[in-house]
Amino acid sequence: QSSVTLYGLADVYVASRKDADTGDRTTAMSSGGVYQTRFGLKGSEDLGGGLKANFQYEHGFALENGGAGSTGFSRQSWVGLSGAFGEVRAGRAWSAFDDISGSTLAAKNSLLAPNQGTWLTTSYKDNPDNGLYYATPEFGGVSGAVSYGRENASAGAGRGSVASLNVKYGNGPVFAALGYQTEKANGDATALKYTRLSGSYDLGMAKLLASYGRVAFADASTTEWQFGADVPLGGGWLLSGGLARSKGEITGFSGDANYTGKLVNVGPEMERTGYSIAAFYSLSKRTSVYGGYRANKIKTPGAADKDGDVFALGLLHMF
Amino acid sequence: QSSVTLYGLADVYVASRKDADTGDRTTAMSSGGVYQTRFGLKGSEDLGGGLKANFQYEHGFALENGGAGSTGFSRQSWVGLSGAFGEVRAGRAWSAFDDISGSTLAAKNSLLAPNQGTWLTTSYKDNPDNGLYYATPEFGGVSGAVSYGRENASAGAGRGSVASLNVKYGNGPVFAALGYQTEKANGDATALKYTRLSGSYDLGMAKLLASYGRVAFADASTTEWQFGADVPLGGGWLLSGGLARSKGEITGFSGDANYTGKLVNVGPEMERTGYSIAAFYSLSKRTSVYGGYRANKIKTPGAADKDGDVFALGLLHMF
Amino acid sequence: QSSVTLYGLADVYVASRKDADTGDRTTAMSSGGVYQTRFGLKGSEDLGGGLKANFQYEHGFALENGGAGSTGFSRQSWVGLSGAFGEVRAGRAWSAFDDISGSTLAAKNSLLAPNQGTWLTTSYKDNPDNGLYYATPEFGGVSGAVSYGRENASAGAGRGSVASLNVKYGNGPVFAALGYQTEKANGDATALKYTRLSGSYDLGMAKLLASYGRVAFADASTTEWQFGADVPLGGGWLLSGGLARSKGEITGFSGDANYTGKLVNVGPEMERTGYSIAAFYSLSKRTSVYGGYRANKIKTPGAADKDGDVFALGLLHMF
Numbered sequence: 001q002s003s004v005t006l007y008g009l010a011d012v013y014v015a016s017r018k019d020a021d022t023g024d025r026t027t028a029m030s031s032g033g034v035y036q037t038r039f040g041l042k043g044s045e046d047l048g049g050g051l052k053a054n055f056q057y058e059h060g061f062a063l064e065n066g067g068a069g070s071t072g073f074s075r076q077s078w079v080g081l082s083g084a085f086g087e088v089r090a091g092r093a094w095s096a097f098d099d100i101s102g103s104t105l106a107a108k109n110s111l112l113a114p115n116q117g118t119w120l121t122t123s124y125k126d127n128p129d130n131g132l133y134y135a136t137p138e139f140g141g142v143s144g145a146v147s148y149g150r151e152n153a154s155a156g157a158g159r160g161s162v163a164s165l166n167v168k169y170g171n172g173p174v175f176a177a178l179g180y181q182t183e184k185a186n187g188d189a190t191a192l193k194y195t196r197l198s199g200s201y202d203l204g205m206a207k208l209l210a211s212y213g214r215v216a217f218a219d220a221s222t223t224e225w226q227f228g229a230d231v232p233l234g235g236g237w238l239l240s241g242g243l244a245r246s247k248g249e250i251t252g253f254s255g256d257a258n259y260t261g262k263l264v265n266v267g268p269e270m271e272r273t274g275y276s277i278a279a280f281y282s283l284s285k286r287t288s289v290y291g292g293y294r295a296n297k298i299k300t301p302g303a304a305d306k307d308g309d310v311f312a313l314g315l316l317h318m319f
Numbered sequence: 320q321s322s323v324t325l326y327g328l329a330d331v332y333v334a335s336r337k338d339a340d341t342g343d344r345t346t347a348m349s350s351g352g353v354y355q356t357r358f359g360l361k362g363s364e365d366l367g368g369g370l371k372a373n374f375q376y377e378h379g380f381a382l383e384n385g386g387a388g389s390t391g392f393s394r395q396s397w398v399g400l401s402g403a404f405g406e407v408r409a410g411r412a413w414s415a416f417d418d419i420s421g422s423t424l425a426a427k428n429s430l431l432a433p434n435q436g437t438w439l440t441t442s443y444k445d446n447p448d449n450g451l452y453y454a455t456p457e458f459g460g461v462s463g464a465v466s467y468g469r470e471n472a473s474a475g476a477g478r479g480s481v482a483s484l485n486v487k488y489g490n491g492p493v494f495a496a497l498g499y500q501t502e503k504a505n506g507d508a509t510a511l512k513y514t515r516l517s518g519s520y521d522l523g524m525a526k527l528l529a530s531y532g533r534v535a536f537a538d539a540s541t542t543e544w545q546f547g548a549d550v551p552l553g554g555g556w557l558l559s560g561g562l563a564r565s566k567g568e569i570t571g572f573s574g575d576a577n578y579t580g581k582l583v584n585v586g587p588e589m590e591r592t593g594y595s596i597a598a599f600y601s602l603s604k605r606t607s608v609y610g611g612y613r614a615n616k617i618k619t620p621g622a623a624d625k626d627g628d629v630f631a632l633g634l635l636h637m638f
Numbered sequence: 639q640s641s642v643t644l645y646g647l648a649d650v651y652v653a654s655r656k657d658a659d660t661g662d663r664t665t666a667m668s669s670g671g672v673y674q675t676r677f678g679l680k681g682s683e684d685l686g687g688g689l690k691a692n693f694q695y696e697h698g699f700a701l702e703n704g705g706a707g708s709t710g711f712s713r714q715s716w717v718g719l720s721g722a723f724g725e726v727r728a729g730r731a732w733s734a735f736d737d738i739s740g741s742t743l744a745a746k747n748s749l750l751a752p753n754q755g756t757w758l759t760t761s762y763k764d765n766p767d768n769g770l771y772y773a774t775p776e777f778g779g780v781s782g783a784v785s786y787g788r789e790n791a792s793a794g795a796g797r798g799s800v801a802s803l804n805v806k807y808g809n810g811p812v813f814a815a816l817g818y819q820t821e822k823a824n825g826d827a828t829a830l831k832y833t834r835l836s837g838s839y840d841l842g843m844a845k846l847l848a849s850y851g852r853v854a855f856a857d858a859s860t861t862e863w864q865f866g867a868d869v870p871l872g873g874g875w876l877l878s879g880g881l882a883r884s885k886g887e888i889t890g891f892s893g894d895a896n897y898t899g900k901l902v903n904v905g906p907e908m909e910r911t912g913y914s915i916a917a918f919y920s921l922s923k924r925t926s927v928y929g930g931y932r933a934n935k936i937k938t939p940g941a942a943d944k945d946g947d948v949f950a951l952g953l954l955h956m957f
Contacts, residue, residue, distance in 0.1 A: 322924070322957040323644050323645070323646070323957045325644060360644065360646065360677055360957075362957045364922060364924055364925060364955070364957075366921045366922050366925060367922075370921070372921065372922070372924070372925040372953075372955045374648045374955055374957065376646075376648075376677060376704070390705070390706065390707055390708060390709050391699065391703070391704045391705040391706045391707065391708060392699065392704035392705055393704055393706070394704075395704070396699075396701050396702075396703070396704035396705065397648075397650075397701070398648035398649075398650050398701065398953060398955050399953075400953070409650045409652075409667065409702075409953065410648075410650055410667075410669070410701045410702050410704075411701075411702065411703055411704045448702055448703035448704075448706075449666065449667040449702045449703065450667075450702075451667075469666075469667075471666045471667065471668075471702070
């Protein structure tokens with residue numbers, strides 16, 4: 001069957017975690033340590049003259065229980081066209097912001113990335129329903145994308161929306177990207193605004209990684225940093241780790257059911273820091289084992305500092 | 320893998336609709352403009368002597384949100400045998416009435432077909448659970464099918480059922496089909512009865528299309544017509560459109576949860592009319608774009624007339 | 639796509655059943671008479687040196703309704719490694735007890751097996767979430783497996799668990815297996831303990847089958863037997879049937895939602911017996927029809943004896 005490809009991956013790990021809020025340590029199996037466990041269907045048809053029709057359906061689930069209760073092509077569900085003009089996708093596709101948001105995070109943007117448990121700017125809406133996405137072709141290493149998704153549930157001007165863009169540059173050892181995304185809840189005129197700057201420089205013996213994020217809602221905002229490095233050790237080994245920080249009056253989100261009603265929690269300025277170190281060993285191009293340690297600290301004015309950490313060991317297999 | 324074929328399609332569109340009841344206009348993305356977005360597995364095994372074992376599992380979903388909340392092989396789920404005797408299917412299969420119900424509707428029986436928003440006789444139960452389906456071989460252009468599905472939930476004679484048949488004739492430019500289906504709810508002795516007549520004649524420069532439907536419940540009934548034409552314009556273009564009407568005392572259905580309890584609404588005689596024009600452009604055998612306009616009018620005695628319409632533009636890709 | 643195989647099966651039957659409790663007879667379509675209807679994805683990657691990465695995702699559903707409401711890779715969802723050391727699986731995998739539990743039941747351990755409707759020791763947790771499974775290589779016909787799954791929902795020592803092991807021996811006409819499984823509910827110190835002995839001897843003209851089971855909870859227990867034979871008749875026909883018995887104070891289970899809270903019903907000693915005869919006819923290696931009869935009797939002290947039975951006729955197709 002040449003017109004459709006079945007693909008996916010399995011990612012399982014066992015982690016020992018100290019919960020920062022309760023102080024309790026739990027050891028449990030989970031999945032999606034590096035990438036969410038998934039299966040998908042995708043295809044591309046050559047329509048002539050450089051034009052192609054493309055589609056992708058992708059279901060993400062929890063490997064450790066078979067995805068009990070999860071339904072739908074929760075990760076991606078889109079159809080579109082591509083050609084000299086770039087690429088258009090319609091349906092549920094990754095937002096332009098998502099394209100570059102995690103591109104220079106250490107530890108492959110896994111659960112062992114230093115910003116995990118620290119950053120809030122990873123809580124953006126990553127694949128809005130009813131979306132249109134457009135990516136430009138590349139011009140001399142520069143490319144960009146815009147995307148827009150809008151809530152269908154109710155009519156009129158008050159419908160929620162997610163608008164997003166990115167610009168990126170890659171050339172030899174240099175990579176840099178800027179992303180911006182606004183999210184409006186149904187009937188809410190105030191937009192939640194996310195900004196991301198991602199940059200990396202490949203020295204050969206190590207790739208230096210830096211990421212910056214900002215989230216703002218009305219007068220409140222929180223600003224975040226991450227610095228790290230990927231160090232290839234040879235023989236299939238990669239060492240990666242770094243430091244991350246988050247500081248500001250936006251202290252969290254709740255009720256993030258699509259873009260119809262995320263609630264923004266604002267409070268006294270909170271500071272979160274994290275660091276991590278992870279190792280990845282490739283058994284093949286498609287299979288690897290990974291492990292590492294991450295620690296987090298949360299400082300809230302007028303409250304005791306909180307500490308959390310995680311040790312994890314996992315197996316990742318792509319097909 | 321020779322024993323199973325993975326297949327599907329993606330159909331997405333943006334439509335601007337004026338709701339006939341509220342008068343509000345909404346622009347939104349949706350899917351399934353021509354065919355419901357789906358993926359499926361099917362296969363056929365040659366058992367020798369002309370006998371084959373066949374199966375098909377097909378999941379339909381909403382592309383614009385990845386099918387959030389939808390589960391199961393909601394469109395088809397059956398296994399069966401075929402041979403010189405015809406074909407038998409067991410499970411959840413399309414009813415015999417469904418086979419021919421939309422066969423001569425204009426605009427490819429899409430959301431832009433003239434009868435959409437006008438007809439009630441398209442609200443039959445199309446793929447009952449626990450079904451048996453038998454289709455005859457073709458004899459000189461004539462073939463037929465019968466199907467029967469029965470509710471399993473409760474024991475005894477009061478279990479709901481869907482019984483269905485079709486006879487069709489195709490020869491050169493002529494196509495004609497008759498369908499009949501009865502639906503009984505659990506514990507309900509009164510059957511809902513659907514009749515369909517479908518006919519078409521291909522003049523070459525255009526195919527003329529006519530469809531008739533009737534639904535009856537006890538003493539109440541509603542009768543429906545549709546006339547249209549498919550006009551191939553060359554270069555991959557097809558123009559199609561027509562007129563449709565519905566008139567009678569059955570004014571709608573509610574609670575159509577399978578065949579266990581559809582409620583029939585009976586009232587003063589209501590008249591609905593609709594017309595539409597649509598264009599389809601094939602980018603390839605598997606990919607096309609479509610667009611068009613449909614308008615509906617509803618006349619209810621003692622109430623103001625209502626008007627609705629829809630403009631739509633979509634992309635269809637099969638794999 | 640060499641890295642993933644799509645597979646499955648369809649199994650549909652019609653059965654006339656007399657319910658032992660109500661005495662009512664019902665005729666209905668169902669599925670999974672021999673094996674549960676399913677589809678799955680599996681793959682194996684050669685990592686060199688005899689090491690392999692393996693995964694399997696398998697969704698089971700009800701063919702007669704397309705699996706309405708069922709979600710997830712409910713049957714299997716695991717990834718692992720295999721090699722000279724044996725095989726390890728992580729995720730939702732069949733327990734070691736399950737590997738051998740039904741290995742010597744008559745009528746292919748189908749709904750027509752003599753122990754169906756009689757045995758309680760088939761109510762073990764067969765594929766616990768968050769599981770680890772290890773199978774040894776075979777040494778001179780002997781092999782074994784252990785598995786362990788643990789509830790993630792709550793922290794601490796009170797989390798539910800399923801621990802399981804098997805040892806089996808196969809050589810020429812002889813097969814023998816022992817299985818043992820304990821199940822603890824969340825916060826419950828008392829384990830439910832299952833024991834299984836399975837044995838068969840192939841005489842050529844018939845394979846003799848014997849199975850023993852015991853389930854114990856605190857001081858209560860129930861003991862079970864099954865004897866039967868598989869008789870190949872030539873020309874694709876297999877005849878199989880046998881007798882089964884269950885006797886003890888454990889009278890049933892309820893609330894078996896995973897291993898978080900199965901309730902054990904203990905009462906006056908109950909005795910259940912059953913017998914069955916079934917025939918299987920292979921249309922090909924992948925397709926067969928089956929049919930047969932099973933009868934059950936339940937004796938409860940101080941209550942009237944109850945009788946149930948089932949006639950079934952089905953079609954099984956693998957792909």
